[in-house]
Amino acid sequence: MNPSKSLLRFILIAIVGLAVWAVQAQTVNNGGPNLADRLNASVQPITERLSAIEKEIVGNTLNEQALTALSSELSGLSQEAFQKIVQFQPELRDLDFQIGRLPPKPAEGEPEESADIATQRERLFDIRAKSIIAIKDAEILSVRSRQLRNTVLEQRRTRFVQSILQQRRLGSEQFKEVFDEAPGAIAQVTGVMGNWIASIVRFNLSGLFLALGLTTIAAMVLYRILRPLRRWADRIGSEETLSALHKIMLAFFPTVIWGGGVAIVLGTLHASLGYFGVYRLRVDIIMGNLLLAIAGLIFVWLLITAILKPKRADRRMANVTDYAAARLRRLAMAVAVIYAVDIFVTELIELFSLSVSLTVFVSLISSLLIAIVMVVAVFTRLNPYEADAQRSGFRGWNPIVYWLLWACILAIAFSAVFGYVRLSRFIAGQFVVTGSILATMYLGFLTSRAISSHGAIASTRFGQRLSEQRGFTDFRLDQIGLLFSILTNILVLVVGIPVLLLQWGGRQDEIFGAAKALFTGFSVGGVEISLTRILFALIVFVLIVAGTRLVQRWFEGKILSRTHLDAGVKNSIRSGLGYLGYFLAGVVGISWAGFNLSNLALIAGALSVGIGFGLQNIVNNFVSGIIMLIERPIKVGDIINVGGAEGFVRKINVRATELETFDRQSVIIPNSEVINTSVGNWMHVDHMRRIIIRVGVAYGSDVELVRDVLLGTLNNDSRVASHPAAFVYFADFGASSLDFELRFFVRDLMDLIVVETDTRFAIDKAFRENNIEIPFPQTDLHLRSGFPVIKEAIKGK
Amino acid sequence: MTRPGQYISVLAAGFAALLATSAANAMSLLNSDTSEVALTVTVDGIRTEVVVAPNTTVQVCDKGCFIALPGGEMAVFKGTENVSVQGGKFTILEN
DSSP, rough: OOOEEEEOOOOOOOHHHHHHHHHEEEHHHHHHSOHEEEEEEEHHHHHHHHHHHHHHHHHHOOOOOHHHHHHHHHHHHHHHHHHHHHHHHHHHHHHHHHHHOOOOOOOOTTTTOOEEEEEEEHHHHHHHHHHHHHHHHHHHHHHHHHHHHHHHHHHHHHHHHHEEEEEEEESHHHHHHHHHHHHHHHHHHHHHHHHHHHHHHHOOOHHHHHHHHHHHHHHHHHHOOOOOOHHHHHHHHHHSSSOOOHHHHHHHHHHHHHHHHHHHOOOHHHHHHHOOOOTTHHHHHHHHHHHHHHHHHHHHHHHHHHHHHHTTTGOOOOOOOOHHHHHHHHHHHHHHHHHHHHHHHHHHHHHHHHHHHHHHHHHHHHHHHHHHHHHHHHTTOOSOGHHHHHHHTTTTTTTTHHHHHHHHHHHHHHHHHTTOOOHHHHHHHHHHHHHHHHHHHHHHHHHHHHHHHHGGGSSHHHHHHHHHHHHHHHHHHHHHHHOOOOHHHHHHHHHHHHHHHHHHHOOOHHHHHHHHHHHHHHHEEEEEEEHHHHHHHHHHHHHHHHHHHHHHHHHIIHHHHHHHHOOHHHHHHHHHHHHHHHHHHHHHHHHTOOOOHHHOOOOOOOOHHHHHHHHHHHHHHHHHHHHHHHSSSOTOEEEEEEETTTEEEEOSSSEEEEEETTTTTTEEEEEEHHSSSEEEEETTOOSOOOEEEEEEOOTTHHHHHHHHHHHHHHHTOTTTTTTSSSSEEEEESSSEEEEEEEEEEESSSSGGHHHHHHHHHOOOOOOOHHTOOOOOOOOOOOOOOOHHHHHHHHHOO | OOHHHHHHHHHHHHHOOOOOTTTTTTTEEEEEEEEOOEEEEETTTTTEEEOOOTTTTEEEEOOOOOEETTTSOOOEOOOOEEEEETEEEEEEEEO
16 A cells, blocks of 8 residues: 555544544533533522612611512512422432442552543532532522511511501691691592593493493302302291201301392492493592492491391391391491491592592591490390399300400590500401301301201201112211211311411411411420321221121121131131221221330330229220130130120120020120139030929828839920930929929020920929829828827828 | 120220321431421421421321421422421432
8 A cells, every 4th residue: 555545544544543532532521611600690690689789678667568469479589499408309319320330440559540531520520519519509598588588577567567566646636637628639639530531421331331330240150159148048947946047047048149149249340340441540449449348348248137137037147136136237337337437438548549538537437336236235235134143144145255345445435545556556456357257157156056056957858868769877976966067177277277367467487387387397495296197097987997897797798608617716716807907907097096105115114004903804805705706616606604604695895795584584694703703604515404393292102103104204305405415303202292394405505594494394294194192291290199099080081 | 796796896996096097197306416406397488487306297288288497498299298308408318
């Protein structure tokens, strides 16, 4: 070959080789930003934003709105950082894998590893260290975010308390200021509303009519849809006496239906006015608030009427007189109206950015008015005059409620008088809202009580259907009622308590967090309790118990019935399976509930001495029961006598055995007595029993004949066993008679008494037929001395 | 429904419920060391210390967390992994 060509080829190969090596070196370097750099790049901007937010918050100059916004942004940042880091998880694992693939670092004295591997090792470890730092940065970020959120919470709380406890002067100048501002404010509002109405008439009458038309249609549609419910309510309402459950249903459902219906209609009006462009700026808010207030007040009216029923005492759900019911309704509506007007006017003031002193004035008036209404309510007599003797001056009010009301009244009044107007308004508002929530919860509890009352479910159509189709007894229906009432209680608590907490300033996520912790698990002094786990443990327990019953039944039906074991053995096996199942259920249930049994062991150890002594007998009985199951000295159905009681074995339980005597008395005998004392069992081996019939015949009878006759009475009796054979025992030359005993065995001891009786009848008959005499007790009387007349008479004989 | 049918449907519903909710399991962490280890678990910015006895498995964070080991190691987890800790290092176990 040409030398220059081969040289060229060599150079080409060398260049290619170098290039390959360079590329390979590049790929080892993973060209571009490495893992750590990218991690940092993700976290950095988030950290910077966090620091910026921190500066703002620390300044403590932000208002409520800004604080809330920042708080949710912080939460978002924490989440974002976490998500970003998590995305790198596979690459991090990859990195660890690569590090693991490196050959082990040579020890002292061994040849050093190649430069490539050393550089690689150094690089990988460097990236790893930097990655860990980036992860730690993300973690710190989440901690800082949490801390800042707590700070925000603190600031909000402090601000709230400060604003509530603001004291305002209520002197003449303040009132003068209000009277100066008020006309202007009213003019402003009425001006806007007037302009609006004028502009509708001039420009948008069609829109108005469209809106009204749509609303009317909606109302009519609702009216039609709700007809079946109205008919149902009428049907139930026409009955004379109602069960408690029906009363409540009649109170609630129409209220909710009508109230809901009104709300929907008004909502439709509002929406359609907006849709058809009838609204102007600010007017939509005003109208919206107004319609909302109207809907709310109508709903409150319906609810209070349903509860108090001033005209129908039999439907009333509160135990008050007619007069009190009418009074209370008016007062409650007054409070609702004052509260609604207060909110409406306050919103107006805010909407039109009017003077703050107006707000103060309005709050003051409404708080005092509410306090006055409460005073009138407290002085209303709830119960009839005669009953007051027992209620010691509370006029029928519950004492706790009475004192609470007075506390609220005084708090509102005094704080208002001393200038703490916001506080006063706050208390009044809280009273109204919290009172409503509590009253609703109370009604919920009343409902659940009504559901669980005797015969409640049975009186409904649902209950009647159940009893017809499924044959549920009244008792069953009451049980169902109990279940529903428990569910209702739970529902009331689960809905009511969070609403209350929210109302009192709890935060949504705090409440949810607490609720979640309650269910998923929280620690109390080292013991982890989790409601969900306990609930599951219970469910598992119930399931296993149910499964045990199924298995028992299947076992008995399919397997035991194919064997020839007798009833006692079958019963033993069935019971044994049952105990096994319960034990299993208990163990699985406890371990599911997450109870650390080692903790229990300590306590058990301490108590075991006392328990041991106390439970001695119970355990004794239990173990005896197990022994009885295995050894079977007695079986269900046997006739036994233990400790003087004789009867049928009806049931062998864990602790004791039930006997039924022939007098039909149940005797319950501890199992330990069965095992530890002597027990007579007539049916242990076989069912035969011996009968001994004693009969005496007169002296001078033919004894051979007697024997034959006695044996003959048994001949045709199939109930008498032929083996062992019957036997006549010549017992004695008795004082009055020759005593015989007929000894024989009866095949089935259940026939004992009958056979004995029949045989005695037969003996008597046979003796008469054969002229064998059964003597009375006889005594020979020898006269040694005595009356000569009798001597003569006897001499003659 | 016949009696056995009722029983069986109740049992089936119960098991289904059990399965459904046990799907919402937390991440399990096993301490493969011979001595106990003190972890710092950070969930949404809240740090908690969890001490795990040797050869014991605990359930930790179900929504994702950072876990720090005494040796200075830290890792981030989604909450659905099976993890083992040994000699100051995490190992994610493949099921």
